[in-house]
Amino acid sequence: MPLYEFRCPEGTTFEATFTMSQAPQILECPSCGQESRRRITAPKLSIANSAQFKLIDSTKRSAHEPEVVSNRLPSSGRSPSTRYTHNPLHQKLPRS
Ligand SMILES: [Zn+2]
Numbered sequence: 001m002p003l004y005e006f007r008c009p010e011g012t013t014f015e016a017t018f019t020m021s022q023a024p025q026i027l028e029c030p031s032c033g034q035e036s037r038r039r040i041t042a043p044k045l046s047i048a049n050s051a052q053f054k055l056i057d058s059t060k061r062s063a064h065e066p067e068v069v070s071n072r073l074p075s076s077g078r079s080p081s082t083r084y085t086h087n088p089l090h091q092k093l094p095r096s
Pocket residue numbers: 008009010011012029030031032033034
Protein backbone atom coordinates (compact mmCIF):
# COMPACT_ATOMS: atom_id res chain seq x y z
CA MET A 1 0.00 0.00 0.00
CA PRO A 2 1.22 3.54 -0.68
CA LEU A 3 2.52 5.63 2.18
CA TYR A 4 0.87 9.04 2.59
CA GLU A 5 2.31 11.99 4.44
CA PHE A 6 0.15 14.21 6.66
CA ARG A 7 0.96 17.52 8.32
CA CYS A 8 -0.99 18.89 11.27
CA PRO A 9 -1.44 22.64 12.12
CA GLU A 10 1.35 22.37 14.68
CA GLY A 11 3.72 21.26 12.01
CA THR A 12 3.94 17.64 12.96
CA THR A 13 4.29 15.38 9.98
CA PHE A 14 3.39 11.74 10.11
CA GLU A 15 2.85 8.99 7.63
CA ALA A 16 0.07 6.48 7.17
CA THR A 17 -0.60 3.78 4.65
CA PHE A 18 -3.88 3.63 2.78
CA THR A 19 -5.05 2.14 -0.41
CA MET A 20 -5.26 4.64 -3.24
CA SER A 21 -9.08 4.79 -3.01
CA GLN A 22 -9.22 4.96 0.79
CA ALA A 23 -6.61 7.66 1.40
CA PRO A 24 -8.34 10.53 3.25
CA GLN A 25 -7.61 14.20 2.64
CA ILE A 26 -7.63 14.91 6.39
CA LEU A 27 -6.44 12.63 9.17
CA GLU A 28 -6.30 13.09 12.93
CA CYS A 29 -2.80 13.89 14.19
CA PRO A 30 -1.56 11.09 16.45
CA SER A 31 0.24 13.53 18.79
CA CYS A 32 -2.19 16.46 19.16
CA GLY A 33 -5.42 15.09 17.67
CA GLN A 34 -5.95 18.02 15.32
CA GLU A 35 -6.94 17.70 11.72
CA SER A 36 -3.94 17.13 9.53
CA ARG A 37 -4.04 17.69 5.82
CA ARG A 38 -2.58 15.18 3.46
CA ARG A 39 0.52 16.50 1.84
CA ILE A 40 0.59 16.58 -1.91
CA THR A 41 3.39 14.14 -2.44
CA ALA A 42 3.85 11.19 -4.66
CA PRO A 43 2.78 8.08 -2.77
CA LYS A 44 5.78 6.29 -1.42
CA LEU A 45 6.00 2.58 -1.64
CA SER A 46 5.80 0.80 1.68
CA ILE A 47 8.32 -1.82 2.77
CA ALA A 48 5.88 -4.58 1.92
CA ASN A 49 5.57 -3.28 -1.60
CA SER A 50 9.32 -3.06 -2.15
CA ALA A 51 9.67 -6.61 -0.90
CA GLN A 52 7.03 -7.62 -3.38
CA PHE A 53 9.00 -5.95 -6.16
CA LYS A 54 12.11 -7.84 -5.10
CA LEU A 55 10.16 -11.05 -5.30
CA ILE A 56 8.94 -10.23 -8.81
CA ASP A 57 12.47 -9.25 -9.79
CA SER A 58 13.91 -12.52 -8.52
CA THR A 59 11.16 -14.43 -10.28
CA LYS A 60 12.04 -12.76 -13.55
CA ARG A 61 15.72 -13.48 -12.99
CA SER A 62 15.12 -17.17 -12.30
CA ALA A 63 13.11 -17.39 -15.51
CA HIS A 64 16.13 -16.25 -17.49
CA GLU A 65 18.67 -18.35 -15.62
CA PRO A 66 18.62 -21.95 -16.80
CA GLU A 67 20.32 -23.30 -13.66
CA VAL A 68 17.14 -24.42 -11.95
CA VAL A 69 15.86 -26.18 -15.06
CA SER A 70 19.17 -27.84 -15.97
CA ASN A 71 19.36 -29.41 -12.52
CA ARG A 72 16.20 -31.36 -13.27
CA LEU A 73 17.16 -32.45 -16.78
CA PRO A 74 19.63 -35.28 -15.92
CA SER A 75 17.07 -37.10 -13.78
CA SER A 76 14.44 -36.87 -16.53
CA GLY A 77 16.96 -38.28 -19.03
CA ARG A 78 16.52 -41.70 -17.47
CA SER A 79 13.09 -42.39 -18.80
CA PRO A 80 11.18 -45.27 -17.24
CA SER A 81 10.39 -46.77 -20.66
CA THR A 82 14.03 -47.79 -21.23
CA ARG A 83 13.96 -49.62 -17.91
CA TYR A 84 11.13 -51.89 -19.03
CA THR A 85 13.25 -53.35 -21.84
CA HIS A 86 15.86 -54.33 -19.28
CA ASN A 87 13.29 -55.86 -17.03
CA PRO A 88 14.57 -59.34 -16.02
CA LEU A 89 11.06 -60.70 -16.20
CA HIS A 90 10.82 -59.77 -19.89
CA GLN A 91 14.13 -61.49 -20.64
CA LYS A 92 13.02 -64.70 -18.97
CA LEU A 93 9.77 -65.06 -20.90
CA PRO A 94 10.94 -65.91 -24.45
CA ARG A 95 14.09 -67.84 -23.46
CA SER A 96 12.47 -70.43 -21.22
ZN1 LIG B 1 -0.27 17.53 15.64
